[in-house]
Amino acid sequence: MLSVKVIVARTAGKVALETIELDERKLPDTHILVKTRYSAISAGTECAWISGNSNNPGQKFPFYPGYSAVGEVVQIGKDVKNFAVGDSVIVPRGGHRSYTMTPVTPVWTGAYKLSDSRINLKDAALTHIASFPMLGVRKLKIQLGESVMIAGLGILGQIALQAAKYSGAAPLLGCDFSPERRELALKLGADAVFDPQEPDFIEKIRAATNGKGVSAVVEVTGKAVALKQALGYTAKMGRISLLGCTRVPDCPIDFYRDVHLPGITLIGAHTSNRPANESRPGEWSEHDDYDAILKFLASGRFDFASLIHKTPSPADCTQVYDTLLNAPNPPMGIVFDWSLLEAN
Known part of the structure; x- marks a missing residue:
């Protein structure tokens, strides 16, 4: 069993880092297990849900924020063909957590392999956002x-x-x-x-x-x-x-x-x-946009480093979200560095 650290809001406005147990032996055949390196906060959306905004469809607690991360594949399901242990991957919709089981099918909604070594992983954490x-x-x-x-x-x-x-x-x-x-x-x-x-x-x-x-x-x-x-x-x-x-x-x-x-x-x-799979003029699929974003990062056309103003430990999540929810001028780009948990 893996002890997984996860950020959760159990009631409106109250965020904490908790530990859950994950049985990696039950990894679905079409999934990969990813060790998270960085996860980026999407402040507007996450704060709207954490605060319990009444206009959110299906609003409920506990709420697990986070949907844009990058990490390393540490295990693959038996039907996974195009990923290998050690690959760096973009993880959409995985939450802020130290390990994530994420699908690779359907292809257009799952993890996306990061193959260009010129791209900084911290910048890549912003890809889904x-x-x-x-x-x-x-x-x-x-x-x-x-x-x-x-x-x-x-x-x-x-x-x-x-x-x-x-x-x-x-x-x-x-x-x-x-x-x-x-x-x-x-x-x-x-x-x-x-x-x-x-x-x-x-x-x-x-x-x-x-x-x-x-x-x-x-x-x-x-x-x-x-x-x-x-x-x-x-x-x-x-x-x-x-x-x-x-x-x-x-x-x-x-x-x-x-x-x-x-x-x-x-x-x-x-x-x-957006289109699920086939891109068309004016509307590209999620993974086609990932590909474009990563090309622009690798070539230096996009600057994401200037957008990241803080890289805290997930252990500081309570203070981080309190600032985002209440400060008049909060930091713009915040990316959790999950390696800082290991350092402690």
């Missing part, structure tokens, strides 16, 4: 030279910004309350950044786009008020992809005036709606 902004950008079908706004410059927004840059966005704009995040966006390729709190915010965006407004927006914040604001600076016949999860409908929107008359297209970009 990064597939969300990849979809949000792809759904806009950006044309070379189109103006694009990334609304919200947290970790998803910074990845969306980099993806939009390589999709040909010009000018590439970003907005966020945080001056530090705006500064990082400029470093990662934004042409200009804005503070949504400024009284002339929309006028500045229109000035940056020759008075037209932006052609395409990736709405990352998941805030209804930010979506309403985006409708005010989007050009006629523009598109907005809804990457952030707008769970709380706390801001009324005049759909006739703000959507219907200007011909704006709102595009749902939740990852559950």
Whole structure:
């Protein structure tokens, strides 16, 4: 039996590291057993579920957060053909835990082999999370030279910004309350950044786009008020992809005036709606996006290292999540380093 460390919220807002027993002899034939090296926090989604947000479908406790990790294969099921002990793999939906049994079939939902040695494993832990902004950008079908706004410059927004840059966005704009995040966006390729709190915010965006407004927006914040604001600076016949999860409908929107008359297209970009296997223009499968992300990391086009601000031990998870849930300006990218448990 393996003693497995796992992060769990047994009640709303209360996160702890616990130990469970895992019988590795019962590894399913189509699964692999992975020893986790790093697991990345998806702060918006995880905090929404940990806090017990009433708009989450099927919300219940205990809740096991985490769905983007990387680790090493330590055991394979008897029907597994394309993985071997010692392989480094991306593990989606495995939780924050020291060992994970994860499927390799169906191929498009399971573990993904990491074969390029140029990729830092800590950066690779963000791969599954990064597939969300990849979809949000792809759904806009950006044309070379189109103006694009990334609304919200947290970790998803910074990845969306980099993806939009390589999709040909010009000018590439970003907005966020945080001056530090705006500064990082400029470093990662934004042409200009804005503070949504400024009284002339929309006028500045229109000035940056020759008075037209932006052609395409990736709405990352998941805030209804930010979506309403985006409708005010989007050009006629523009598109907005809804990457952030707008769970709380706390801001009324005049759909006739703000959507219907200007011909704006709102595009749902939740990852559950991507193709299972066969990619198509504007919508790639999960594993095809993994492949693209890893190519961009290996070539140096994507910078994930600048997005990771803390690498704590999982033993510190209670404090980490308390900060994410309650601090006014929490760290952006947090990746648990599971080797630190062994060091203690």
